[in-house]
Each structure stands twice: as structure tokens, then as C-alpha cells.
Amino acid sequence: MRLLEYESKDVFRKFGIPLANSILINKNDNISEKVNQFSFPAIVKSQIAIGSRKKAGLIKIVRTKEEAIFLCKEYFKRVVAGFNVEAILIEELADIEQEYYCSIALDASERKFYLIASKEGGIDIEDVAKNNPEAIIKSNFSYKEGLTNEIAKEVGEKIGFSGDLLESAIKIFQKLWDITVKIEAHLVEINPLVLTPKGLIAVDGKMILDDNAAFRQPIIQNYLDKKLSDFEKIAVEAGFSFVELDGDIGILANGAGLTMALLDVLSQLDLKPANFLDVGGGASKERVYKALDLIFKLKPRCVLINIFGGITRCDIVAEAIIQALKDFTEAPPIVIRLIGTNEAEGIELLKNEGINVFKDVMDAVNKVKEVLA
Numbered sequence: 001m002r003l004l005e006y007e008s009k010d011v012f013r014k015f016g017i018p019l020a021n022s023i024l025i026n027k028n029d030n031i032s033e034k035v036n037q038f039s040f041p042a043i044v045k046s047q048i049a050i051g052s053r054k055k056a057g058l059i060k061i062v063r064t065k066e067e068a069i070f071l072c073k074e075y076f077k078r079v080v081a082g083f084n085v086e087a088i089l090i091e092e093l094a095d096i097e098q099e100y101y102c103s104i105a106l107d108a109s110e111r112k113f114y115l116i117a118s119k120e121g122g123i124d125i126e127d128v129a130k131n132n133p134e135a136i137i138k139s140n141f142s143y144k145e146g147l148t149n150e151i152a153k154e155v156g157e158k159i160g161f162s163g164d165l166l167e168s169a170i171k172i173f174q175k176l177w178d179i180t181v182k183i184e185a186h187l188v189e190i191n192p193l194v195l196t197p198k199g200l201i202a203v204d205g206k207m208i209l210d211d212n213a214a215f216r217q218p219i220i221q222n223y224l225d226k227k228l229s230d231f232e233k234i235a236v237e238a239g240f241s242f243v244e245l246d247g248d249i250g251i252l253a254n255g256a257g258l259t260m261a262l263l264d265v266l267s268q269l270d271l272k273p274a275n276f277l278d279v280g281g282g283a284s285k286e287r288v289y290k291a292l293d294l295i296f297k298l299k300p301r302c303v304l305i306n307i308f309g310g311i312t313r314c315d316i317v318a319e320a321i322i323q324a325l326k327d328f329t330e331a332p333p334i335v336i337r338l339i340g341t342n343e344a345e346g347i348e349l350l351k352n353e354g355i356n357v358f359k360d361v362m363d364a365v366n367k368v369k370e371v372l373a
Helices: 005-014 031-035 065-077 125-131 149-158 163-183 218-227 230-238 256-268 285-297 314-327 343-352 361-372
Strands: 022-026 042-047 059-062 087-092 098-107 112-118 136-141 185-196 199-202 205-209 241-244 249-253 275-278 302-309 334-340
Touching: 005 022, 005 042, 005 087, 005 163, 005 205, 022 031, 031 065, 042 065, 059 065, 065 087, 098 125, 098 163, 112 125, 112 149, 112 163, 125 136, 136 149, 149 163, 163 185, 163 199, 230 241, 230 285, 249 256, 249 285, 256 275, 256 302, 256 361, 275 285, 285 302, 285 314, 302 314, 302 361, 314 334, 314 343, 334 343, 334 361
Parallel strands: 249 275, 249 302, 302 334
Antiparallel strands: 022 087, 042 059, 042 087, 098 112, 098 185, 112 136, 185 199, 185 205, 241 275
16 A cells, blocks of 8 residues: 555654645645645645656645645646545745655565665656666665664765764664554655755655555554545455446456456446456355445446356355345346356256346356346
């Protein structure tokens, strides 16, 4: 999970990394009221999950409160690469003398961490690596040994720090490592870390956290809960994978590969799925029932169920379908493809309820086309 700038800075603040003064505006806030609490000129920064925000016109300097209010309203209307602006950070302008880059990054393949730094900050580190690789300083270390003062000092000196500034940089590098360890981050990045007359300040930041650590890291769980839609929360609690899409055909399948293949088939036929839903292997009657309940909430025109039973039993799936149709009397038409473990029992159960079943997925897809026509 990638944190937005303001979320990363919330973490930075808790760990004592120096930041510029700022104010956060959410979509439901009174923009004028919030803006009137701040002094100008300032910089207005859209909080959106894309890179190169400045190039996209999503970060701008404003001179007056009126400019800020207008820009905030405009930003909240923006959709870029399918992402909405989630919030807006208004921040005091930093008196920048020099921009640097620094991060702690996990290399999972090597099972090592890297302290990475450069005196060319403020631009994508990938661009620096491509155009001027010698400007990037990297030093690796193991989790067990941690980031030592010696490594931090050596990297700081190589990007030009000395004296009190070197001591400040070492402290910031160590705080990045503290964050990495304490909340199990894969990446903790400051870009740029700027030198001002007041010292070093983190002007922008990014973090990537390990979703799998959420059960033991409340901060990760909190961010996950915040980012999940109501439907996604239902899916997480029920134990299946779900992504809402913009079509009109509800999808329930088992296995990510099978589900994706089905979506590809529908796309090739100009049919639009309303969701991705992988109910998982060995799905219980309760899980399948909850999956159908969720799909019905999307109000699709039709539901396509595609089960290739291995450890998932077709008779269990059939029982869940029958129960759901009894409980949800206004359910949309359902088209079922069912083969695999206990398929004969499952098909018999459904036929006894007057529900038709297909064994070939394309026959089921053609039936969906017929229903939608």
C-alpha cells in the first residue's frame, strides 16, 4: 500500500522529521474556512496516487487566499489516470537553498535494506539513475545490523554534508530507519529533503507499507480501512477478493486466473463486468452466499457465476445459490457455469429448483448476452 504525501508526513511528524507548516483540506471540508486559517503565499498540493504531480499541474504556488480557494475547488474536480484528488495539502513555501533525495528501501530478493541518497533531489530518482547514476549513493545493510551511524555518516558525506548539517542528515536517516522497522515499511522516501536557512526540511514524502503486516500493525490496518470502500470492507471480512468495476454484469468465480480469463472473454465480446470477485478455493456456503449478497448490492443487470471446482465443491456452491435466491427475491437473472468436484450433485440440486446450469463457459457467456439483449 502506497501512502499519499500527507499520510507519509503524518508518520514523519510522529517520528520527529522536520516539516514545513501545512493545513489539510478534505473534500467535505469548508474550503474557504480552512484556507482562511493559513498565510499566503503558499503551495497547493493535490493528494492523488500518481507520480509527477507537478508536471501534471497538480502542484502550484498561489499568492492569495482567493487563488487558493479557486484552485482547491478545481483540483477536487480533477480525475487523472483514473484517480481522484483525495485531499489537498496547503503548505508554507520553503526558502530552498539545495534539494536532496534520501530513502530507506527494502530489496526483498537480496534480503537487504538500502540507504539511498543524492544531492539531486526534487525529481524522480529513476530519472537521476538514468541520466546521472553516479549522483546516487547507495549503501546496503541487513535488518539484523540495522542502519549504523557509520553508514549514515558515510552516505551523508558523499552527498556533500558536513558539520552540523551532517549531524542533522544522520538523524533524519536514522528516523527513516526507525519508521521502516517500527511499521514494517518497504520504502520510506523524502524527495526533496531541502536545505533552508532554518536547516533541513522534508518537503515531500512517500511510503510503501506491507499490507500483509496489517494484523500486527494498527497503523497499516487504519490506512487500509480508510482506503477501502464499503464493498471492499465486506469482501475483506468475508475472505474473498473483490474489485468494483463500471459494467453491468456481476461476476462470481473461483481462482484469480479463472476470474481474470472470464473478464478478458467478456471484454473481447464488448460485455462489461460490474466487478472482479474471486471467492477463493474451498469456499464455504457462507462465503459464496456473502459474495452473492455483495454482488446483488451492485445492482447488476445479470450475474454470471463461473465455478471450476477443485477443492471448491459444486454442491456447496449450489446450496449457497439456492439460499441466496430464496432470500433475495429481487435478485437479477443468474447464469451459472458449474463443473468440477461434486458437479453432478450440484447440478441436481439446482435443477430441482428449476435453475439451469451450463458446463461450457462460452455457452454461459452467450446466455448472458441473450439475457442482456
